[in-house]
Amino acid sequence: MPSTGFAHWLIVLVETFAALFLLLLALFVVVLLVTWLVDRNQTGNAVLRNFPVIGHFRYWFLHLGEFFRQYLYSSDREEMPFNRAQRTWVYRAAKNVDNTGAFGSSRDLRGEGVPFFVNAPFPNLGEDHVEPVPVTIGPYARQPYSHAAFFNISAMSFGALSAPAVRALSRGAAKAGIWMDTGEGGLAPYHLEGGCDIIFEIGTAKYGVRTPEGKLDDDKLLAICAHEQVKMVSIKLGQGAKPGMGGLLPGAKVTAEIAAIRGIPMGEDSQSPNRHLDIGNVNELLDAIVHIRELTGKPVGFKAVLGGADWIGEMCDEIARRGIRSAPDFIIVDGSEGGTGAAPQTLMEGVGLPLHEALPALLDMLIVKGLRQRIKVVCSGKCVTAYDVAWALSVGADFVNSARGFMLALGCIQSLQCNRNTCPTGITTQNPKLQRGLVVADKSERVFHYARNVMHEVGIIAHSCGVAEPRQLNRGHCRVVGDDGLSIPLEKLFPYPKANESVV
Template structure:
C-alpha cells in the first residue's frame, strides 16, 4: 500500500511538472513582449536568470577594487572603517589611479613646515559691505547640495553634525530646509531651486515672507539661486505623489499626496538681467549673501555677459554696478552625475554638463572688477574643477580635509599664497 502511494505521488508530481512546462511553453510562444522567449521557449528564461545574477558575479568575483562607479569598493570600505572608528590606515601603497584625468593628488613638500609654524586657514568673507549680515567661510572643504527626501533623515542629521564639527558649511539642496539640517548647528547655504521649495507661496511663486522666516535662522548664512533643474537635463523634475509625505509637503510647501512638478528653469528668470534682479531682490529681502549656481558647460561669452551686466554697463554709477554682483558663484561640473538618486533619461545623463577634469578657463587669471575686494568676495566656487588653482601652498595653513565634498573657493587664500596662476589640475 505504501509503495502504491509513493508511486502515485511521484506520477502526480511528474504530471504537474510536465503540465507546468507545457503551460510555460505555450505562454512563451504566444507572448509578444520578449523575442528571446518567443524564439527559444523555456530555455530563454536562463538568459534573464543569468542577467539578474550577473550584477552580483561582477561585483564579488570579476571587478577590481577601483572599477565601480560612482564610489568603488576601496572607497566604500574606507568609509565603512572610518564610520566604525576602525581607522583608515593602510600599508603597501595604494591602488588609486593617479594618472587619470581629474585625479586629486597631494604632492610631498621637500621642506614641510613644522606643526608650530602652521597657520589657520584664512576665512573667506562673502557679502561683506553689500548685505546686512555677511558670511565668513572658514573651511576649504564643504558639504555639497543634497536634498532631504533624496537622502534620509539620519543622513541629513549626520551631515549637519559632521559639518558643525568640521567647521564647514552644508548646502541644503533644492528640497528646502528641514529641522534635521539645523540639529547640528552648522553653517547652512539655502538653495533656491526652480520649484522654489521651502520659499514658495500657495501659487508656487517666490514668497518674501518665507525668505524672511528662513533668514531669521542664525544657522542660515547665505542663499544661492540654482539655475535649471539638475535632475532632468532640459526638462523639469517630477516628485511622484506617493513620495509626497506630510513631512515632505510641510518642508517644501507643496500639497500633500499630489505630484510636484519642477520646471526646467525659474519662471521669473528668463535672462541675465532678470537673474541679477532676482539676486538683488533676495539679498534685500533676507539681508544675507546671495549667489548663483550654474552648469559648468555654459559658454564663456555668456559668463562674460553675466560679468558685464552685473556691473550695470559702463554708464551706470560705480555703486550701482557693484551691488548687482552675486556674492558667490558655483560652476557645477559633471563629477558624480549629481541629482542624488533621481531618475532621468540615460542618454542625456551620460553626456550632460562638462567633465570634472581639465582646465577651468574663467579662473585662468584674476578677473578685473571695479573693486579688488569685491572680486575676492565674489569668488568662484569651482565645484566642477577640483583643485583648479593647483600648487597652492596649503602647507602654510595646516589644512585638514574634514569632509569629502567640493572645494571651498580658492579665493579664500590670499594672492601671496597663489604664486602659480598659470597651472591647473
C-alpha cells in the first residue's frame, strides 16, 4: 500500500539522519579528545595547558569582541580613535540628513583639555555671511595656487585605498571645490578622473617619480606636474601615526597596476625608507624645495610631524640667509594622532607631538621668525567634525586636511582592517569582491555633502563668535578647560609671540 511505502522511506530517512548524527557526534568527541591532548601537552600557552579545550573560548571571545564591542558595549563617547558620536556626526553630514540633537550634549564639557568657543553677545546675521577668501600659496612660483576652501582631503595613496575609493574622493572633491592629496603612492588615473585639484606628494621612496636606484626622476616629475589639475607638490618628511618610519604597503595590496604606478615589484611588501636619502638636514630640504619649484613651476612645501619646533627655527634662520624666495610655500603639520593604513603601535602611541601642541608651536615659530605670511600652514590629525576644524582655524591654520573623516564619509565603519586587505566596506582593500560594495556615484555625493556641511557648520561657529567668515577666527575666540574644570583663553595658553618684522 502507498502508506506502507511512505512509512518505509520515512524510517530509512530517520535512520540515515540518526546515523549521520551519531557519526558527527563521534567526530566531535574525537576532535575534543585530540584538542584536549594537544592543549594539555603543548608548552606555548599556559591558559590552554591548564584549561584544555575550554580555554579556546577566551580567544574566540577576544576575536568576536573586535567586531561587536562598538555595537554592544561602548558608550557614545568612549571609543578610540573615533567614538560613536563623532562617527555618527560624519555619517549624517555625508548623507546630508538632519544633524541636530535633542535634550542636551552627551559630551563632558568640563573635561580637562576640552576647547569651546566664545560666542559674541551680538552675533553676525545670516545675511552677513561671506564666502572664505581665497588664500594664495607660492607667490614666487611660476604658477601660484589660490584656493578658498579651508577643509580638504588629506594624503591617502592609491594602494592603501582602493580604486573605487579614490574615484569617489576625486569626484566628490571636484564637486565640493576642495583639493585632494595623492599620498605617497604616486599619481593614479583615478586621482585625475573627477577633475579636482591635486596635491602631489613625494614620499621617501619617491613612488611614481623614482629612478631604479630610488632617486628623484626629474622627467617623471615634470610629466606628472604637466597635468593642469596638479597644483602643488608636497615633500613628505613624516606621518603622524609613524614619525621616523616610512610607509608600509602589504604585499597583498601590491597589484600589477599599483606596482606599475609606484615602480616596485608586484606582490611584495613595499617599505619606504624612514627618510629621504637626499634630505638629511634643513639645507638639503631647502635645496630640494627650490629645485622642484624651479623644475615644475608649482608651489612646493613639505609635510612633517613635530617633535619640537627648534629645527623649524633653524630652517627659518637659513631662509633669512638665503632670501625669502628659498622658503617652502607651505608646511603641512601632522599631529601624532594622525591615521595610517599600517604602522607599529609603539610609534602610533608614543612618538611625536599631538596637533594641539604641534600646530601652535609651528605657527608661533613662523611668527617669531617673520615668515608667517610667506609660509602657509596646513594641519591634519583627527579633524573630522566642524568643531575640530574651527579649533584649528582659531589657532591660526590656513587650511585643515582630513583623511579618516573622508573615509567615514565613504562608509568606513572603523573595523580596523586597513592593514589586512579585508576592509568590509571596500575602501582599503584591493579585493574586487569587497570593492564591489563601494558604489562610486553614491559615495562621491557623500564626499561632497560631508565637505560642504563641515564648512557650513564651521561658518555657523564663526558667526556665533561674531566674525564674518571662518578664517577670521583667532585664539581669542576659543577657551580650553584646565585640570580644575575652569577654562582659560587659548590666547593665554598659547599667547601670540612678538613678530620679527625685519626678517628678509
